[in-house]
Amino acid sequence: MQYVAAKLDMVGSRKLARRSDVQKHFLVMAEEINAKFADHIEAEFVVTHGDEAQVLLRAFKAKWVFRIFEHLSLCMAEVDLRCGIGLGTISTDLQEKSIGMDGEAWQHAKQAIDIAKKKRQVIRFCGFHPELEPHLNAIGNLLCHVQGRWTKEQTETIHLLSKGHTQKEIAALIGISQAAVSKRLTAAGWQHYFHGRESLELLLGRAL
Incomplete structure (x- = not known):
């Protein structure tokens, strides 16, 4: 059986002024991700070494692996995150939490995050269809680049949008006009990002 494994880390975490607070936030986010994506996760999201x-x-x-990384990035916008995603089998028993397992999927995820570090990329895919994998890497990093340029206000707006709120509801929650919400989304290139994400998710399904 094929699985998709993801390894994530914080870039330059040891240099963070409030590293302890960020690590605590990371643990809180692990619980939130496991609840929000429970229907899509096979072994729970686990923080392994603090960062x-x-x-x-x-x-x-x-397709949900990018959504998980996206959600984490939006919620932890104060730090830079990196992600390696691997496709393959697992050679050990499936565990409830994502620890104590080995196999192709995990090896490819480790390879992916190592390459991402070396090439200074935000995201990297390994073990997928060889003709499609370069496109996954290109689109994935383009989306991460766009997301990385969002302002604090744009990130806040898009985070609320990702939770299912309408623009009218977001305007009321933030305390601005609906027109201002629309302006933020336009300035962030949200529609382009949204369609780019759809393309990445479609490609992920074909690259297995």
């Missing part, structure tokens, strides 16, 4: 984490999904749920 590293990993999660496992069934291959047919691959």
Whole structure:
């Protein structure tokens, strides 16, 4: 059976002024991710070394791996995150939490995050269809680049949008006009990002 494993870490975490607070936030986010994406996660999202984490999904749920990373990035916008995503089998028993397992999926995820570090990329895919994998890497990093340029206000607005709120509801929650919400989304390039994410998710399904 094929799985998708993801390994994540904080970039330059040891240099963070409030590292302890950020690590606590990371642990809180692990619980939130496990609740929010419970229907799509095969082995729970786990923080492994304070500033590293990993999660496992069934291959047919691959599209959700980017959503998980996106959600974490939006909620922890104060730090830079990196993600390595690997496709393959696992050679050990499936665990409830994403620890104590080995196999192709985990090896490819480790390879992916190591390459991402070396190439200074935000996200990297390994073990996927060889003709499609370069496109996954290109689109994935383009989306992360766009997200990385969002202002604090744009990130806040898009985070609320990702929770299912309408623009009218977001305007009321933030205390601005609906027109101002629309302006923020336009300035962030939200529609382009949204369609780019759809393309990445479609490609992920075909690259298994």
